Amino acid sequence: MEIKIEDLTKVYGSHVALNHVSLTLNEGIYGILGENGAGKSTLLNLLTDNLKRSSGSILLDGKDILKMGKDYRKMIGYMPQQQGFYEDFSALQFLLYIGELKGISRKQCNKQALKLLKMVNLYDVRHHSIRSYSGGMRQRILLAQALLGNPDIIILDEPSVGLDPRERTHMRNIISHLGREKIVLISTHIVSDVESIASDILLMKKGKIIKNDTPTSLIHSIKGYVKEIPIDDLYYKKIKNHYKDGVFMQRSGGLQYRIVTDDKMDSQFTLDEEHINLEDVYLYYVQ
Numbered sequence: 544m545e546i547k548i549e550d551l552t553k554v555y556g557s558h559v560a561l562n563h564v565s566l567t568l569n570e571g572i573y574g575i576l577g578e579n580g581a582g583k584s585t586l587l588n589l590l591t592d593n594l595k596r597s598s599g600s601i602l603l604d605g606k607d608i609l610k611m612g613k614d615y616r617k618m619i620g621y622m623p624q625q626q627g628f629y630e631d632f633s634a635l636q637f638l639l640y641i642g643e644l645k646g647i648s649r650k651q652c653n654k655q656a657l658k659l660l661k662m663v664n665l666y667d668v669r670h671h672s673i674r675s676y677s678g679g680m681r682q683r684i685l686l687a688q689a690l691l692g693n694p695d696i697i698i699l700d701e702p703s704v705g706l707d708p709r710e711r712t713h714m715r716n717i718i719s720h721l722g723r724e725k726i727v728l729i730s731t732h733i734v735s736d737v738e739s740i741a742s743d744i745l746l747m748k749k750g751k752i753i754k755n756d757t758p759t760s761l762i763h764s765i766k767g768y769v770k771e772i773p774i775d776d777l778y779y780k781k782i783k784n785h786y787k788d789g790v791f792m793q794r795s796g797g798l799q800y801r802i803v804t805d806d807k808m809d810s811q812f813t814l815d816e817e818h819i820n821l822e823d824v825y826l827y828y829v830q
């Protein structure tokens with residue numbers, strides 16, 4: 544399976560939200576990282592055919608998705624950023640309702656819904672009304688509805704927004720188990736959401752994809768740029784003035800100032816590649 548995006552552009556009035564993006568997607572989990580307004584949702588909405596593009600094309604296995612129409616949309620499972628629920632529905636009723644909209648037979652849908660409710664850990668509360676659900680539970684139903692009908696292409700827009708760390712880990716574990724034979728796209732501005740599960744990372748900035756590579760290659764690309772400088776009173780002022788965007792880290796040896804820079808100064812504090820993470824990559828390329 545291959546999605547080929549060619550020269551895709553979306554303009555709102557005079558604002559270019561997506562700027563001549565070309566990209567090929569195959570089976571795997573893609574993490575799309577970028578700041579607010581980078582164009583992540585715009586790209587996903589164009590991929591789900593929920594938004595009219597300004598120019599460019601999207602081909603699935605060589606066929607234009609606009610010409611495929613319903614056949615294409617049937618292959619998509621989409622978890623939107625906004626939650627919209629009928630609060631009086633139970634999780635099971637909600638899934639059966641979505642299944643009907645997706646054109647899945649009642650018997651098949653019931654079977655799939657129960658399986659998905661187990662997968663997202665909502666089986667025991669499947670008859671409770673959604674009104675009583677926490678934010679994390681609501682996100683998990685949204686994920687389950689995206690997976691109804693066993694779609695080949697799964698698009699998740701900020702799946703862990705508003706979740707506490709425990710719920711976030713839970714969501715990440717579920718996503719990591721999605722089939723390896725699918726194309727899975729996850730947009731987020733939280734690096735840890737995709738760090739351990741994505742096979743590829745797309746870094747977006749101002750409507751463009753500025754990097755598209757495996758996490759390992761991206762980490763390798765900033766080798767030598769990450770430093771942790773021990774903080775003592777004498778050094779503190781100098782460091783803060785010289786490096787504006789560092790973060791303080793509490794280590795067993797005391798407080799350190801972690802910076803990502805190709806500045807050659809303080810090279811004695813450079814970290815080995817195994818201590819570099821995707822957060823550093825994000826800071827280097829995006830901010």
Ligand SMILES: Nc1ncnc2c1ncn2[C@@H]1O[C@H](COP(=O)(O)OP(=O)(O)OP(=O)(O)O)[C@@H](O)[C@H]1O
Pocket residue numbers: 555558559560577578579580581582583584585586732
């Ligand atoms: N309907 C719209 N009308 C006008 N401008 C829009 C519209 N939708 C998005 N934009 C603008 O397009 C740009 C990209 O928005 P988009 O929602 O794709 O970004 P994002 O990376 O998903 O951000 P976030 O992480 O905040 O969801 C932003 O500057 C946004 O303000």
